[in-house]
Amino acid sequence: MVIPTTLDPTMASPGKHFMSCFVQYCPPKVEGRDWTDADRDAFAETVIKQIAEYSPGFRDRIVHMEVRTPREIENEVGLTEGNIFQGELTFDQLLFNRPVPGYAQYRSPIDGLYICGSSTHPGGGVMGAPGRNAAAEILRDLKRPNELMSKAHDVI
Numbered sequence: 001m002v003i004p005t006t007l008d009p010t011m012a013s014p015g016k017h018f019m020s021c022f023v024q025y026c027p028p029k030v031e032g033r034d035w036t037d038a039d040r041d042a043f044a045e046t047v048i049k050q051i052a053e054y055s056p057g058f059r060d061r062i063v064h065m066e067v068r069t070p071r072e073i074e075n076e077v078g079l080t081e082g083n084i085f086q087g088e089l090t091f092d093q094l095l096f097n098r099p100v101p102g103y104a105q106y107r108s109p110i111d112g113l114y115i116c117g118s119s120t121h122p123g124g125g126v127m128g129a130p131g132r133n134a135a136a137e138i139l140r141d142l143k144r145p146n147e148l149m150s151k152a153h154d155v156i
Helices: 037-054 070-077 129-141
Strands: none
8 A cells, every 4th residue: 555645745636645555466356257346346345444444534535446456457458367467476477487487587489589577587566676687688698798787686
């Protein structure tokens, strides 16, 4: 949960705030079936209820909300199953299995085409690590030095 208007009040009307809640591991299907509007609304209610347990009066302060389940994300942006990480961040989809077995280390099946998005190790988020790691592999393949690259811990 983030409230960016605490740093930039121009994002909302005076005296109001904008809040975004990111709920990871929301399933792409509900009990094996596609999401419905009723499922989406019930999901939103669950999230609001949990926040309200720690912030009394929270519900009464909501002026407007938009809820995006995997269904909405897939329909709006085209990400399969609405997964912004382009695959789950679970053990079977990490390290040498990311994005798929045989194509880890940022190389695609097309010679000279590298991949560096959320589907690659270490996964999504706004950290730049997949791009930095892909750049290191490109330099290695070109037999160029990489000592001028920032250390990985500086990127993350």
